[in-house]
Structure formats: C-alpha cells, structure tokens
Amino acid sequence: MSTHQPLFRDPRAPVRERARDLLERLTPDERVAMLHQFAPAVERLGLAAFRTGQEALHGVAWAGPATVFPQAVGLGATWNDELVRRVGEAVGREARAMRARDPRVGLNIWSPTVNLLRHPLWGRNEEGYSEDPRLTAALATAYTRGLRGDDPVRWRTAPVLKHWLAHNSETERDTSSVSVRPRVLHEYELPAFRGPVAAGAVAGVMPAYNLVNGRPNHLSPLLAEQLRTWCDHDLVICSDAGAPGNLAGSQGYCGTHEEAVAAALRAGVDSFTDHGEDPAPTLARVRGALERGLLKQDDVDTAVLRLLAMRCALGEFDPEPPGGEDAGTAGTAGNTAGAAFDTPGHRALAREAAEQAVVLLKNDGLLPLAGGTRVAVVGLLADECKLDWYSGTLLRRSTPLDGLRERFGADRVTYAEGSDRVRLRCRDGWLSVPPSPPGPAGGEGGDGGTAAGTLDPALRRGRTDLPPLTVTAEPGAAAEFALADWGGGVLTLRAADGRCLSVAEDGLLRASAEQPGGWVVRETFELRPYRGGRLLWHRGTGRYVTAPADGARLARDREAGTTFTLETVERGTDAVADTARDADVVLVVAGNDPHIGGRETEDRTTLALPPQQDRLWRAARAANPRTALVLVSSYPYAVREADAALPALLWTAHGGQAAGQALAAVLTGDVPPGGRLPQTWYARDADLPGLLDYDIIGARTTYLYFGGTPLYPFGHGLSYTSFAYGPLTAGHDGGTLTARCAVTNTGHAAGDEVVQLYTRAVGVAGPELPRPRRALAAHRRIRLAPGQTAQVEFAVPLADALGCWDVAHGRWTVTPGTYGIDAGSSSTDLRTTAVVRVDGEPPRPRSVADLRAADYDEQHGTELVDLTRERGDAVATAGLGPGELVFHACDFRSRPTTVTVTAARAEPGEAEIALHLDDPGGDRLLASLTVPATGDRHAYTTVRAELPDPPTGVRGLLAVLHGPVRLARLGFGGPSSAESP
Incomplete structure (x- = not known):
C-alpha cells in the first residue's frame, strides 16, 4: 500500500x-x-466541509459561551495597540x-x-x-x-x-x-x-x-x-x-x-x-x-x-497531529498550538481591557471615590451587563452595581433602577402574568446570518412553553411592569420575575425574555395614543396587541388592537431621588441597549440622551448635588446640560463580562482612568452633516475639519493626576518623520497618559486647498508613577504623516512647505510644538488637455456616479439646481482654442455645461456646450466648442452643469483623449 x-x-x-x-x-x-x-466536503480527497465566516468582533460570537471583551469602540478608546x-x-x-x-x-x-x-x-x-x-x-x-x-x-x-x-x-x-x-x-x-x-x-x-x-x-x-x-x-x-x-x-x-x-x-x-x-x-x-x-x-x-x-494556511490540509485537533497543535507548533478557552489570563485580560476603555470626561474633584463612601447607583443600566448582536454568550458578568458592592460592600451601596412601575388596564381588567412553570428555557431559534447563529442560546428569544399574559378583573392580581423608555417612543416592559414581555413566532405575548435581542427584536413596543387610551404596538412585527379572554396576542389582519390605560404605580424619578438623598455620592448609569435604537439595520436619529434617562440624572442632582453621570453606550451623546450641571462625567462602551468590576476600579482610583475618546462628541445635532454626506472635507466634519466647538474633542480623556510635556524636537530624513519629548507625571497618583502626535500644514506651496486642521500621526499609551518621566519617541513615514492626495495629478505627495508638529493629551489639548520644513519642487499647475471631472477641488450640487459599469467615476447633477465643479490652478498657458466635453444624458431633451474662467476682474464665460440625450447613463457623447477668446495663464475653472447630465471629462486645446470615457 x-x-x-x-x-x-x-x-x-x-x-x-x-x-x-x-x-x-x-x-x-x-x-x-x-x-x-x-463549501461541501470532497470525500474522495478527504476534504472536510468548510464555512467562511465566524463572527468575533470582541470575542467569539454566535457559538455559545466565550470570553466577552469590550465592544470594538471601547477597544478603540484604550488607544493601546499592544492590549488590542x-x-x-x-x-x-x-x-x-x-x-x-x-x-x-x-x-x-x-x-x-x-x-x-x-x-x-x-x-x-x-x-x-x-x-x-x-x-x-x-x-x-x-x-x-x-x-x-x-x-x-x-x-x-x-x-x-x-x-x-x-x-x-x-x-x-x-x-x-x-x-x-x-x-x-x-x-x-x-x-x-x-x-x-x-x-x-x-x-x-x-x-x-x-x-x-x-x-x-x-x-x-x-x-x-x-x-x-x-x-x-x-x-x-x-x-x-x-x-x-x-x-x-x-x-x-x-x-x-x-x-x-x-x-x-x-x-x-x-x-x-x-x-x-x-x-x-x-x-x-x-x-x-x-x-x-x-x-x-x-x-x-x-x-x-x-x-x-x-x-491551507489554516493547517486544514496538514496531517493531523497526535492527539487530534483537540490538542491544538495542527500544523506547526508556533501558531495553532496554545488553543485556550476561558483561562485566568483571558479573564484578567477582559477586565484589563474594560478598565483601559473607561474615559473620564469631566471631574471637578468628585472622583476618585474614597473608601467608606456611601454610594447610590441608579439608572436603567446600573444593574445591567448588556450584550450586542456580535457578542458571545457571557460565561460570567459584572454590572456596575455588582462591581461597586464588591468594592465597597453591599451595605454601603444602594440601588434604584429608575424605570416607571406601571399597570396596563383595558375594558375587561388588567394585564396579568400567569405563574411560570418550572423547567429549562426553550423557544424558537434566533435569526443568525449563518447556521452558527443557532448555536448561541443567548440569541434564542424567550420561552414558548410559558402561558401568555391574560386579563384579570381583580386589581390585586394586576401585573406591575418596569417600563424603560429607550428614546423615540421605544420601550420595554419587564415583569416582576425579571423577564421582558416578548412576542414569539406564535404571536402570543409572554413575559419570556431575559433581555431584548435577536436579529428581529421581539421585546420592544410603543404606546400609541388612541381615543383617550393607548394602543400597544409591537415593533418587531408592526402589529398591535390585543387581549382576548384566551390570552394576549398580536392582532390579526383587520383586527383592532386593545385600548389600554397606563396606570403609573411609581415614577422612576421619585425612586431615584429617594435613593440619592442619603448617599455621599450618586452615580447615574445611563446609555443604550445595543439591540435598541441604534444597531445594525437601524441608525439613530439624534445625539440626545433618551428623555427618561435625562430626567433621572436631573432628579438625582436635585436630590444630591454630588452626582456623576456614567454613560455606558455604543456611541456618543450630546449631554451639554449634564456637563454644565454635574461635577463628573464618564463614558465607557459596553465593557463585556468584567464591565462592572472595571468601572468600580476606575471610579475608586484603584486603576487610573486613561481611556481617550476615539471620536468627536458633538454638542448638538446641528453640528452633524447628513448621514450620507461622506465628503468630510466639503462638510467640514470629524476632528480633521470640524471648525466648531465640540462637547468633547477627539482624543479627550482626563486623569486623576497631571502630566507635563517637555520641549518637542522633530525632524525628518526625507523618508521618516521623527519626534520626541519627555512626559512627566507631576501629580500625586500613578496615571496613564496617551501621548498623541499631530501634524498640520502651516504654509505649503500650491493652491489654497482645504487641509486638515490637524491629523493624528502617532500615539502611545504610557503609565507613569508620581514624579516619573518617560522619553517618548515616534518615527512615522514622512508620506503618511505629511502627505496628501494630489488630485490634479492623481498621486500621493508631500507638498513642500512648513508643517507644525504637535504633541499633547488630545486633539485640542496640545502641550508642545515643533516645526519642520520639507523642501522639493512645488506642485505643477493642472494640465487641461484631459481633465477628469471627478478630480475637482470643490463642488456644489453634484454627486459622483459610475463612469461605466466596470470602472471609473463621473460627475452628475444632484437635485433640482445646477451643479458646480471648481478646478484650481489650471494651466492655460498654451492658449487653447477649443474645448471638448465627454458627457451622457439618459433623459430626453438637452443639458447645458457652461465653463467659466476665474479672471482677476471676475468670472468670464469661456463656452457653453449643449449635451443632447444619449439614451443611457453610460452612453457618452463628445461635444466640441470653439473658444473665440482663448484663456491664458494659470487660472481657476468653474464648470456649471444645468439639467440632468453626467460629465466624464473636459479637454482644452482640440481633440484629445477626452473623447473617450
């Protein structure tokens, strides 16, 4: 053989x-x-079946229990490459x-x-x-x-x-x-x-x-x-x-x-x-x-x-090692060896990552909390350890309440969730939750993108073996629900046993879900006004709830929903205020549920904190001014009034299995806060561009171009200590930018500093084009003891640090001129500065023999579209008004006498393209060209016009597009390659 x-x-x-x-x-x-x-198995070759796709954004997901690390945006907040x-x-x-x-x-x-x-x-x-x-x-x-x-x-x-x-x-x-x-x-x-x-x-x-x-x-x-x-x-x-x-x-x-x-x-x-x-x-x-x-x-x-x-690189086709793949040594020992699961090291790493992700946004001396402090922990997320769509199943969990009780002792930490306690009454009585039978949870499978989605019990929505809600005429048997309003009218209702109301595939309403979740969230509702009462609308199916004698369920086609009256038993703000009064410090834990109001398939509509949670921090502060707002969320909020009114604010993303312990360690100073914001926190919705406006240059967005005042800037994060920066020295050898400075902990506590190096164009050759206000070139997170100094050095490729895309010539370039090099604690907290000079040939003017329309310098009222189905870009008018394209520093020194445009118009009729020259005395019309209908958006035609008054010198060019039209190219000087798209 x-x-x-x-x-x-x-x-x-x-x-x-x-x-x-x-x-x-x-x-x-x-x-x-x-x-x-x-991909199927090929038995004759001994090949096993293979599936592409295993989600593992912050831990292995959709495959059952696994170590759960902080969300990716939280890992971003660590600014720590080695940790990640x-x-x-x-x-x-x-x-x-x-x-x-x-x-x-x-x-x-x-x-x-x-x-x-x-x-x-x-x-x-x-x-x-x-x-x-x-x-x-x-x-x-x-x-x-x-x-x-x-x-x-x-x-x-x-x-x-x-x-x-x-x-x-x-x-x-x-x-x-x-x-x-x-x-x-x-x-x-x-x-x-x-x-x-x-x-x-x-x-x-x-x-x-x-x-x-x-x-x-x-x-x-x-x-x-x-x-x-x-x-x-x-x-x-x-x-x-x-x-x-x-x-x-x-x-x-x-x-x-x-x-x-x-x-x-x-x-x-x-x-x-x-x-x-x-x-x-x-x-x-x-x-x-x-x-x-x-x-x-x-x-x-x-x-x-x-x-x-x-x-093959994964070792799939290698001979199986002794002991089988379970030994974790398929292939060579250096890479696939060491397969490990839920080790003490992984648990410690999950906590370390969660600790490093916490960002101290504001602190007027309230933090850190001293030993023996009586702490009130309140809010909808105070006793939650939330997961998201790409989380694994928790092996263990720590909520903020858990972490603080562990740190201070249960007798010194009080709690109020802050949800409203309500009852729902209809014509025949009150909604009631029947007793749950004993037994394990069952239920229908979740909606995974692959078969692996059915492996995760956390994605199995509720129990179908539970009886549906009923209506009782006895007031004493009426169920009280904890109503949490997540913003935009979206709410969840939780029964006394801790389970959320949910609607399974059979359409019955039960108290059956541990948490909201799944691809289609079946635990979210809206209470919609109707004839002096409220209809309970189920968001997951778009149907109203009805409550007949045989059990609450979704209304069928052409069936009316039941009208309810909402009776408030206790307001969450009252419970929060009562809990806050007797505490030394109040921590209001607010934020989002990652399955609700901002997630895959659903954008948010506002930066505002949900109104119910906004009311909670206000109630806590009114009862006790020593109140801090702790935001646990997947994204930024605009909390200007909280920032102005409260002595301390913190933010952390949902921190995985060790979130509560990590937060408690930072709040008490056991671990110094050192996280930094990985994105700008804007002050108001009006500061934002349209959701589909990706032109950060034209829209002046992100920290790179935003000219307004953010609530908290990119890179922001405070400490319990202070840091001093020495002089920055910077230079380059033509290929690498180097910068170094000394950073000293000048406070009385150990602390983490994230040293951030930024560059900016101070004076560069060529036309005045928008450049970033400053751009991050490098970063390093360091920990310093009191009085300790570290020498921080950076070496960054010069092209990466100072380069830009030369749109006129289609290349990456470092423009000659002067650049500022700044180092500091955030994009606006810059402590030390140096200047470097880059020599070289100034940018050449833009050739006009063959101008790609998509290579404009500025635009208004246009959009980029596909030149052909396979490749290339063209420019089309967007909306009803004319579109404008500006091209700087065009070289007309050859005194061209003709212009050619390559354009397409799918619509009937004609479009006009007017070309203007930027002369010292104002705009001058060079030519107006009529583009006929071409019958298809990818069918281009060439239109040529004489220039009776030829342009000269280096000038700016304005192209104005009137009517629906796609412009591919312009060419001056006679027939050119502009005739072909």
Whole structure:
C-alpha cells in the first residue's frame, strides 16, 4: 500500500503550490461548489466541509459561551495597540479551542470592522474603532496580528476586514450610494484598510452592502486596483450576507443573477454568502454564467485558488497531529498550538481591557471615590451587563452595581433602577402574568446570518412553553411592569420575575425574555395614543396587541388592537431621588441597549440622551448635588446640560463580562482612568452633516475639519493626576518623520497618559486647498508613577504623516512647505510644538488637455456616479439646481482654442455645461456646450466648442452643469483623449 501523500498534504511545501495541486485535483463542478459560503466536503480527497465566516468582533460570537471583551469602540478608546493585539490573540485561541469541540465554529474570522466612525448616528458605531484612519489602522493591525498569530506560515485564524468601502449608514444600506471624492478616498477611507492589509495580518476583506459613486461595492474596481496590491499573499474577498442577490435584486445594477455573479467574480469576489446554508441558487447562477459565456473557467479557478490557499494556511490540509485537533497543535507548533478557552489570563485580560476603555470626561474633584463612601447607583443600566448582536454568550458578568458592592460592600451601596412601575388596564381588567412553570428555557431559534447563529442560546428569544399574559378583573392580581423608555417612543416592559414581555413566532405575548435581542427584536413596543387610551404596538412585527379572554396576542389582519390605560404605580424619578438623598455620592448609569435604537439595520436619529434617562440624572442632582453621570453606550451623546450641571462625567462602551468590576476600579482610583475618546462628541445635532454626506472635507466634519466647538474633542480623556510635556524636537530624513519629548507625571497618583502626535500644514506651496486642521500621526499609551518621566519617541513615514492626495495629478505627495508638529493629551489639548520644513519642487499647475471631472477641488450640487459599469467615476447633477465643479490652478498657458466635453444624458431633451474662467476682474464665460440625450447613463457623447477668446495663464475653472447630465471629462486645446470615457 502506497504511503505517498499528495503535495497539498505536505506542510513543508509553499502554500500556493499546495493550493494549486489541490485545485487541479478538483473537478469543474467541485470547483464551482467551493464558491459558496458553505463549501461541501470532497470525500474522495478527504476534504472536510468548510464555512467562511465566524463572527468575533470582541470575542467569539454566535457559538455559545466565550470570553466577552469590550465592544470594538471601547477597544478603540484604550488607544493601546499592544492590549488590542493581546485581545485578538485570546480571541483566536478561543476560536481554536471552541472549534476542537464543535466543528461548526469557523476559523475564517469576519472581524474587525474598520469602517471609520465618521458619523456618530451610524447604528453600527459600536463595531468600529475610531473616526481617525490611522488610529483605526493601528488597532486593526494589532487585532488581526493577534488573531493571525506569529507563525510565518500557519495562521491561527484567518481575519477578514469589514466592510469595503465607505460604509457608515444603515438607512437603505443596500440601495444607497455615497459620493467619495478622490481626496477622501485616498486620505481617509483607504488608509484604514491599507494599514492592516500591508502588515500581512489580514486574510481577506468583505465588501459592504452600499454603493460608492453609483457602483455596488461588490463590483468595486478598487478591489483589484488598490486592495490586492497592498500585500504579497492572496486575499480572499467574502461577500456580505445576501449581497450577491442584491446586485440584480434591490439594486437592479445587473440585469440577471447570472450577470451579477459573473460581474462579482470578475471584480474579485471569491466567496458568495447568499441564501443561508443552501448553495444551490448561487451555484446554479455560476453555472448559468459559464454556459452563457459570461464567465470563463479561469475566473472560477482564480477565486477557488485563493480560498484553498487560505484553508491551507489554516493547517486544514496538514496531517493531523497526535492527539487530534483537540490538542491544538495542527500544523506547526508556533501558531495553532496554545488553543485556550476561558483561562485566568483571558479573564484578567477582559477586565484589563474594560478598565483601559473607561474615559473620564469631566471631574471637578468628585472622583476618585474614597473608601467608606456611601454610594447610590441608579439608572436603567446600573444593574445591567448588556450584550450586542456580535457578542458571545457571557460565561460570567459584572454590572456596575455588582462591581461597586464588591468594592465597597453591599451595605454601603444602594440601588434604584429608575424605570416607571406601571399597570396596563383595558375594558375587561388588567394585564396579568400567569405563574411560570418550572423547567429549562426553550423557544424558537434566533435569526443568525449563518447556521452558527443557532448555536448561541443567548440569541434564542424567550420561552414558548410559558402561558401568555391574560386579563384579570381583580386589581390585586394586576401585573406591575418596569417600563424603560429607550428614546423615540421605544420601550420595554419587564415583569416582576425579571423577564421582558416578548412576542414569539406564535404571536402570543409572554413575559419570556431575559433581555431584548435577536436579529428581529421581539421585546420592544410603543404606546400609541388612541381615543383617550393607548394602543400597544409591537415593533418587531408592526402589529398591535390585543387581549382576548384566551390570552394576549398580536392582532390579526383587520383586527383592532386593545385600548389600554397606563396606570403609573411609581415614577422612576421619585425612586431615584429617594435613593440619592442619603448617599455621599450618586452615580447615574445611563446609555443604550445595543439591540435598541441604534444597531445594525437601524441608525439613530439624534445625539440626545433618551428623555427618561435625562430626567433621572436631573432628579438625582436635585436630590444630591454630588452626582456623576456614567454613560455606558455604543456611541456618543450630546449631554451639554449634564456637563454644565454635574461635577463628573464618564463614558465607557459596553465593557463585556468584567464591565462592572472595571468601572468600580476606575471610579475608586484603584486603576487610573486613561481611556481617550476615539471620536468627536458633538454638542448638538446641528453640528452633524447628513448621514450620507461622506465628503468630510466639503462638510467640514470629524476632528480633521470640524471648525466648531465640540462637547468633547477627539482624543479627550482626563486623569486623576497631571502630566507635563517637555520641549518637542522633530525632524525628518526625507523618508521618516521623527519626534520626541519627555512626559512627566507631576501629580500625586500613578496615571496613564496617551501621548498623541499631530501634524498640520502651516504654509505649503500650491493652491489654497482645504487641509486638515490637524491629523493624528502617532500615539502611545504610557503609565507613569508620581514624579516619573518617560522619553517618548515616534518615527512615522514622512508620506503618511505629511502627505496628501494630489488630485490634479492623481498621486500621493508631500507638498513642500512648513508643517507644525504637535504633541499633547488630545486633539485640542496640545502641550508642545515643533516645526519642520520639507523642501522639493512645488506642485505643477493642472494640465487641461484631459481633465477628469471627478478630480475637482470643490463642488456644489453634484454627486459622483459610475463612469461605466466596470470602472471609473463621473460627475452628475444632484437635485433640482445646477451643479458646480471648481478646478484650481489650471494651466492655460498654451492658449487653447477649443474645448471638448465627454458627457451622457439618459433623459430626453438637452443639458447645458457652461465653463467659466476665474479672471482677476471676475468670472468670464469661456463656452457653453449643449449635451443632447444619449439614451443611457453610460452612453457618452463628445461635444466640441470653439473658444473665440482663448484663456491664458494659470487660472481657476468653474464648470456649471444645468439639467440632468453626467460629465466624464473636459479637454482644452482640440481633440484629445477626452473623447473617450
């Protein structure tokens, strides 16, 4: 019997050679089958089934109990790359250990999310690290390095970055298109992805649902033109769930599903996540595309080769080690060895991460709390340890109340939730909760994006074995519910036994859920006024509740809901005030439930704290001025009045399993507060751009461009001690910017300082273009004892620190001139400054022989759209008014006599493009060109006009677009390449 092993089984051979050998052994049909998320086993080759996609944003998710770390935005608040790397390592080790017990746990990790926190109303704010691209890139690199492991060949897990590209809104997320101008693309969006990919720690990327410049992200030419040029290994592109079907479905971008899968494969998508665990529809579409000649076998093979190379790097095809995979040593010992689960080290790390994520926003001496302090802990989140959609199941939990009682003793810590205690009365009596029978929780399965979603009992919504609510005529048998208002009229109702009212698939209303949750949240309601009473509307189904004799349930079609009267037994503000009066210090713990009012599929509508929670801190302060507001939330709030009225405020993201212990340690000074805000906290809604306005330059948003006064600036965070900065020295050698300064703890307590290095253009050559007010170049978190001094040094590539995208010439450049280098504690608290000079050739004027319309310097009333279905950008008018494009420093020294525009107009009739010259005496009309109807948005025509008064010198050019039209190019001087889009 032969003992010869095929090449793909040889762990000593190069990964790509092994993958190529395996590819050649697969039949064409088997290769096509590999393209779906759920790739089948190939028994004749000994290949197991494989699934792409295991969520692990801050711990292994959707796979049962696991160590739960702080939310990603909380990890962002640590500003600690090394800590985040250790978290990634722990998550990777737990994924390996969990897979050894359950093969449904995947090693292709769909994490981290590197979308920038550009807009704080984004529902998925909790998933990102920061609004700054370089901080995001640094933390994502750290996390993926931990997930990947240090072995040069074998990967512990295979991380996939989410979501390519410019994805910051849940509103119509599969059909909305955003305009991303070249400067925003190259200076803001791409660096967040490029950092971790270039570091070699990323196995793949997932495109986003939305469209960018009119083209679906799953067809983005940037996958090939940018992403896959940043590293020297094969990147796997995994589609988002359902997105391939959207191309010919909700987006209508492709005429048929066969055309859609063909276009996606050619653009670079390798793995199709569609139709859940059923690969048949996707595979039929791929085969149909092959039969129609839309795809070649080479297109399929290229994608499958990448997938096989990833699986090979994970050690899947290696000979199994002694003891089996449960030994955690598949492949080489350096990387997949050490699979570990819920170790003391992981528990300590979860607490350390939660401690480092706490941000002290304001402190007028109230904190830290001294030993023996009598503390009142109040608020809707005071005794909660909330999870989000991408959390694992808690093995243990610590709420703020738990943490403070553990620290001070239960006899010195009092508590009031602050929810209103209410009863619901209808014509026939009061709603009542029948006694619960004994027995374990059952219930229906949750809505997971993959089969792994059904593994997690935390996502199983309630119990169907419980009796539904009934109506009783006896007032004494009426149920009291704790009503929590989460803002926007959205509320939850909790029964006396601690279970929330929930509606299961059978439509019955029960007190059955431990917490709100699930893909469709079945525990949220609204009380809507109706004929002097209230109708109870169930948000998850959009139906009203009715209460017949046989039990409360959802109203059926054309059936009226029951009218209720809301009777308040106790107001939460009264309970909070009573608890606050006798305490030395009051801590009001407010914030959000991550499953309600801001989450995946749902953006927020306001920065305001929900009214009920706003009333609670006011009631606490009125009863006891020594009140602090502790915000535990997935995103920023505008709490100007609280900031003005209260002596102390803190913020932390939902901190995972050790959240309460961590918060107590920081409040008491056992651990110094050192977290920093990873995004701007704006003072009011009016400071925000539109949710779909991604032009941070034009809209003047994020700390990079915002000219207003934020409530708390990017990088902000206070300490219980003080730090002094010595003089900053900075210089460069043409390739690297170096900066150094001494930082001293000048206070009486140990403390963490996050030293932040910023750069700004002081005086640079060339046209006056908007540059960031300042931009983060580097950061380092350090801990200093009282009186201790640390020398902090930074070395940053000069192009990264000072460069910008030269839109006129399509290149990254460092413009000659003077730059300020600042170091300090936040983007506005800068302690020491230096200046560096960069020499070089000044920027050349912009050539006008072939002007891409998308390369404008300023715009008004336009949007970027797809030039063709495959690649390129054009500019179209947006809205009813004319659109304007401004091009600075155009070189007209050749005195051109003609102008040519390349444009398209799908609508009937004509459009006009007027070209104006910026002369010293004012605007001068150069030409007005009429664009006829072309019948299709991608059908371009060329229109030419004479210039009777030729322009001269270096001037600004204004193009005004009247009527619906797409402008691709302009060319001066006669026929040019502008004739072809």
